[in-house]
Amino acid sequence: MKSDRPFLKAIRSLIPRGVQFECQTECSACCTLEGGYVYLSDEESTSIASYLQVEKQEFLSSLTHKIDGKTALRNGENGACVFLEDGRCLIYSVRPLQCQTFPFWPENLRDAASWQATKALCPGIGKGRQYSPQEILKILERQI
Ligand code: SF4
Numbered sequence: 001m002k003s004d005r006p007f008l009k010a011i012r013s014l015i016p017r018g019v020q021f022e023c024q025t026e027c028s029a030c031c032t033l034e035g036g037y038v039y040l041s042d043e044e045s046t047s048i049a050s051y052l053q054v055e056k057q058e059f060l061s062s063l064t065h066k067i068d069g070k071t072a073l074r075n076g077e078n079g080a081c082v083f084l085e086d087g088r089c090l091i092y093s094v095r096p097l098q099c100q101t102f103p104f105w106p107e108n109l110r111d112a113a114s115w116q117a118t119k120a121l122c123p124g125i126g127k128g129r130q131y132s133p134q135e136i137l138k139i140l141e142r143q144i
Pocket of ligand 1: 013022023025027028029031038102103121122124125127
């Protein structure tokens with residue numbers, strides 16, 4: 001796909017052989033990003049409400065709000081994701097795509113400085129299995 005090329009080029013210049021990654025349990029650094037929001041699709045809202053066994057409207061009104069017209073999870077009092085408790089995600093099995101795809105977010109891979117900052121934040125980078133540039137591109141595509 002033609003529109004993939006700039007991304008693939010950026011990935012190849014930043015991480016030419018891809019990168020090892022494995023989320024480190026009990027870390028939660030990406031769940032506490034200052035000023036961050038977790039955006040939800042309608043399907044994700046349905047899925048989380050169902051997992052919580054509450055009406056979707058109840059979930060939306062109590063645990064989400066609109067940011068720039070988009071639905072996002074509210075943050076807790078400490079600024080972290082409202083579903084983070086004692087370092088654990090309470091909705092891990094139905095967590096939104098945004099959470100599933102960290103650290104491979106377009107903004108993290110847009111340039112060397114952004115990738116450096118992401119590496120400094122996420123201790124899972126450099127551990128675990130190897131992700132190829134093509135595999136990372138596929139993860140990016142799921143978000144666009
Ligand atoms: S910052 Fe990285 S290691 Fe920590 S919870 Fe997020 S993805 Fe996992």
